[in-house]
Amino acid sequence: MKNIKDILSTYEVEPSAGCWDKLSHRLDMAAAQAPAEPSSAAAGTSAGKGSALLHSVGAKVAAAVAGAFITGGVVALAILLPKTADTPQNEPISTPVVQEVSDTLAETPALTAVAVENDNKPAATSQVEPTIPVAETPTNITSTVSSSENDNPAPAQKSATVTATPIQPAVTPRTIQPALSSNNTLSQMPLPNTSIYSQNIQDDPVLQKMPEDAIDWTPPTKVEIPNVFTPNGDGINDHFVIKGIENCEKRQLEVRNQSGNVVFRSSHYENEWNGDNCPDGTYRFQLIYSSHNISQTLTGTVTIIRK
Amino acid sequence: MYELFAPAMLGVCCRYAPTKEEAEDIMIEGFASVFSSLSSFRHESSLPVWIRGIMVKTAINTFRAHKKFLMHDEISEAQNMQTTSSTGGDILTKLEAQQVLALVQEMPEDWRIIFNLRIMEEYSFKEIAEELGRNENTIRVYFQRARAWLLNKINEQEQ
Numbered sequence: 001m002k003n004i005k006d007i008l009s010t011y012e013v014e015p016s017a018g019c020w021d022k023l024s025h026r027l028d029m030a031a032a033q034a035p036a037e038p039s040s041a042a043a044g045t046s047a048g049k050g051s052a053l054l055h056s057v058g059a060k061v062a063a064a065v066a067g068a069f070i071t072g073g074v075v076a077l078a079i080l081l082p083k084t085a086d087t088p089q090n091e092p093i094s095t096p097v098v099q100e101v102s103d104t105l106a107e108t109p110a111l112t113a114v115a116v117e118n119d120n121k122p123a124a125t126s127q128v129e130p131t132i133p134v135a136e137t138p139t140n141i142t143s144t145v146s147s148s149e150n151d152n153p154a155p156a157q158k159s160a161t162v163t164a165t166p167i168q169p170a171v172t173p174r175t176i177q178p179a180l181s182s183n184n185t186l187s188q189m190p191l192p193n194t195s196i197y198s199q200n201i202q203d204d205p206v207l208q209k210m211p212e213d214a215i216d217w218t219p220p221t222k223v224e225i226p227n228v229f230t231p232n233g234d235g236i237n238d239h240f241v242i243k244g245i246e247n248c249e250k251r252q253l254e255v256r257n258q259s260g261n262v263v264f265r266s267s268h269y270e271n272e273w274n275g276d277n278c279p280d281g282t283y284r285f286q287l288i289y290s291s292h293n294i295s296q297t298l299t300g301t302v303t304i305i306r307k
Numbered sequence: 308m309y310e311l312f313a314p315a316m317l318g319v320c321c322r323y324a325p326t327k328e329e330a331e332d333i334m335i336e337g338f339a340s341v342f343s344s345l346s347s348f349r350h351e352s353s354l355p356v357w358i359r360g361i362m363v364k365t366a367i368n369t370f371r372a373h374k375k376f377l378m379h380d381e382i383s384e385a386q387n388m389q390t391t392s393s394t395g396g397d398i399l400t401k402l403e404a405q406q407v408l409a410l411v412q413e414m415p416e417d418w419r420i421i422f423n424l425r426i427m428e429e430y431s432f433k434e435i436a437e438e439l440g441r442n443e444n445t446i447r448v449y450f451q452r453a454r455a456w457l458l459n460k461i462n463e464q465e466q
Contacts, residue, residue, distance in 0.1 A: 004398040004407060005426050011318040011404040019331050020309060026339045 223248070223289060225300060231275040232306040240273040240302060242287065250290035255283050255302070275304045309338060312355060316362050322423055323366035325412050337365040363428055367438055370420045398426075398454070400461045410460050418453035425450055 223244035229237045245251050253269040256262050263283065264273050282303045289296055317327075317334050324330035340361050348357060400407065411419060424430040424438070432450070436443040 004400055007400070007402070007404050007407050008322055008411070008427060011321065011408060012314040013317050013321060013327070015313050015317050015331055015334065016327075019313070019335055023309065023335045023338050026335065027342055030339065030343055 223287075223298070225285075225287070225298065225302070227301065228303040228305060229275070230305050230307075238274055239271055240275070240285075241271045242269065245269060245271065245289065248289040248291045249293075250288065250295065252288040253285060254287075255285045257281070257283055278304055280304050280306055308341075312358055313338075315355075316358060319359055319362050320366060322408060322411050322427065323363075323370070323420060325416070325419075333366050333369055334362065336369075337362040340365060363424075367420065367424075370416065371439070373416065398458060398461065401465055402461060406464060407461075410457060410464075413460075414453060414456070417449055418456070421446055421450050422453045422457070 223242055225242050226237070226240070229240050231238045240255075242251075242253075251266075251269045253264070253266050253273070254262060255264040255273065257278070258281065263278050264275075266273070269287070280303075282301050284299065284301050286297065286299045289298070313334065316337065317330060320330040320333040320337065321327060324333055337358075341358050344361075348354075351357075352360070411422065414422065420439070421435055424435045425432070430438070432443050432446050436446045439446070
């Protein structure tokens with residue numbers, strides 16, 4: 001017997017063929033009414049899908065959208081997680097679900113820092129950025145790419161006069177799609193279409209300024225964080241184990257309970273937390289980890305169940 | 308992004324609408340809102356949770372538009388009803404998602420939306436009353452009835 005909520009939560013169904021067209025049409029209409037940034041390149045989009053709206057709303061959308069695409073493999077799992085991170089009480093918790101939901105929190109802020117320029121977050125997620133500036137070539141996001149190595153907040157100040165251009169990210173997801181079906185983490189996803197990088201370096205004022213190696217990107221640091229563990233002495237998942245943390249130079253973990261009080265803290269986490277003095281329930285964690293000198297923050301929830 | 312989330316979001320919308328076509332309409336409208344407010348997304352939650360929230364809100368708005376003139380306040384009847392404590396107990400069943408969904412779609416629209424908000428999105432009765440602009444007791448009564456009806460139907464199907 002399963003809980004009715006869980007049964008319905010997992011229900012998914014493919015939309016019928018006309019849906020995207022209707023949606024695209026609506027977006028185009030909305031874009032036509034919105035006060036547009038000079039969208040002179042509107043005619044030239046290669047993707048064409050919902051592109052008019054993307055143009056008028058500008059890079060902020062493109063950045064966030066691309067962010068969603070890039071992290072697609074990660075996020076696909078998140079849909080199935082119930083909002084309150086419940087786990088059914090009547091099933092043995094032997095295989096915790098890998099929780100990659102929060103990766104989007106870490107990545108998209110860095111992207112929006114490119115365009116929105118409100119945050120002072122350092123451009124930490126190097127794996128995502130190269131796609132954006134290259135796609136929107138005639139703009140001034142040079143500093144974003146090169147600074148991803150240096151971890152300085154310059155991109156936050158760079159004026160994002162990201163005028164609309166053919167938005168390449170709209171195209172890339174078509175190649176990333178196949179990766180979504182399996183239990184993927186970011187590093188298993190196919191790289192974005194890197195042929196963009198090699199074309200027309202001579203004509204491209206932005207690419208010209210970039211040092212040769214700025215375009216290279218190291219595979220992203222991969223950590224896997226369970227969303228539940230069972231410290232009941234059975235030897236299975238008795239600790240909050242973050243896979244991949246061993247490869248990180250910095251690993252600060254902080255866990256708080258629902259009231260916001262810190263229940264666990266470590267400046268160099270070694271997967272030792274066993275939920276001592278913490279009753280069963282859901283807690284929030286924040287993990288700051290770094291690898292290759294690139295620091296990332298993940299937050300999420302973890303549930304302790306001892307039954 | 309659409310392709311990534313659409314199946315799951317359509318799944319969400321399906322439980323609010325009586326047919327797949329209407330569910331798709333809600334979903335399309337939801338995505339239109341998503342795309343146009345994407346720039347103001349502040350990451351208080353994760354992206355899929357945010358999108359799902361928008362779908363639910365869109366479904367509620369659609370309901371409100373449909374039901375402007377119906378759904379009477381049944382204050383006196385509510386006072387006569389014993390509001391038992393079993394207002395939100397979990398329903399367990401062997402049925403598959405498709406079957407459960409069919410039952411949910413069979414419900415009258417009022418019941419359906421209250422049922423969804425209560426069980427799936429876990430709104431409190433107070434919150435549901437606020438969203439739908441109705442009296443909280445009315446909501447409780449409707450929910451009781453919906454739940455009882457559903458349990459009955461589930462038992463029938465499980466025979």
